[in-house]
Amino acid sequence: xxxxxNKSYWLSLSLMLSLAVMGxxxxxxxxxxxxxxxxxxxxxxMIPFIPAMSIPYLGWYPFVFGVLAYxxxxxxxxxxxxxxxxxxxxxxxxxxYFNFQTMVPRPELTGSGLGLTLVGWLYSQDRPxxxxxxxxxxxSYLVMxxxxxxPNIRKSVKGLVATGASIIIASTLLIKQHVVYDALGAIILGxxxxxxxTGLALYHxxxxxxxxxxxxN
Numbered sequence: 001x002x003x004x005x006n007k008s009y010w011l012s013l014s015l016m017l018s019l020a021v022m023g024x025x026x027x028x029x030x031x032x033x034x035x036x037x038x039x040x041x042x043x044x045x046m047i048p049f050i051p052a053m054s055i056p057y058l059g060w061y062p063f064v065f066g067v068l069a070y071x072x073x074x075x076x077x078x079x080x081x082x083x084x085x086x087x088x089x090x091x092x093x094x095x096x097y098f099n100f101q102t103m104v105p106r107p108e109l110t111g112s113g114l115g116l117t118l119v120g121w122l123y124s125q126d127r128p129x130x131x132x133x134x135x136x137x138x139x140s141y142l143v144m145x146x147x148x149x150x151p152n153i154r155k156s157v158k159g160l161v162a163t164g165a166s167i168i169i170a171s172t173l174l175i176k177q178h179v180v181y182d183a184l185g186a187i188i189l190g191x192x193x194x195x196x197x198t199g200l201a202l203y204h205x206x207x208x209x210x211x212x213x214x215x216x217n
Contacts, residue, residue, distance in 0.1 A: 012072050015083055016065060019139075022090045029097045030130045036101040039132055039181045049107050050174040051115030054122060056164075057171040060136050063164050067143040070157075075150045081201055082146035085194045089138055092189060093130075102132040106176055119175050126177070133185035134178040140165040142190045149198075 071079040106128055109120050144165035148158055169187075172178040 009072060012076060012079065013069060015080075016068055018083070018087055019090070022087060025094060026130060026135075029094060029101075030127050032101070032103065032127075032129060034098070034101050036103040036129060038105060039102050039179050040105065041180050044173070044179045047173050047180075049176055051113065051119045053171040053174040054115055054118035056167045057122070057136070057175055057177065058118065059164075060140065060168050063168060064139045064143055067147060067161055067164075071143070071146055071150070074153055077201070078146050078150050081197050082142055082194065085190070085197045086139055086142055088197070089142070089189055089193050090135065092193070093133055093135055093138065096132065097130045100132070101129055102182075104128045104131050104176060104179055104182075122175070122177070128177075131178055132182045133189050134169075134172050134182040135186070136172050137169045137178065137183040137186035138190050140168045141187050142194060145190065145194055 068079065068083065071082065106123060109116055109123070144162050147153055147161045169183055172183060173180065
């Protein structure tokens, strides 16, 4: 039985590869050729540039996939819901990138240090387009939202996940990879699609249960 459960877990976990496949389309759209707009707000001018925040920004990868793996073990249905939500949201993001390309102005990098080195590497790997909404903020918010929605997950774990997600979302602004509107747009998009997916799943479950209990008094 333990072997069967492990096989089921790893098969379910392999569905995360869908996010990697989706990521292949990112670079195709990351281009200024279609024109772009800048969504800077007065608040963005007040946010400082903190190169050290590149460390939690890069921590996004193990954080998101680690939380998804944890969810897969704790609540398989919630794992499926949030993974489906993430894939739908990424497609919506790509449609927005194609039709409404934005760009984030980047600061000139001067000085030395680990933080600046990491920021310089990030800037060289990811051009300043495909910004609204932020996929970094989107996935961080969604895994946090899913964990907070599972009753049998301990409060300490929920607190750690919420803290990690908040720091990563903040890091996107503090290393000038994104602006405030990018993060807000990601959170709003994620919440809307997560609510719809969850609502449809609950509706389907109620319909399924009612078929089994129909005519029983």
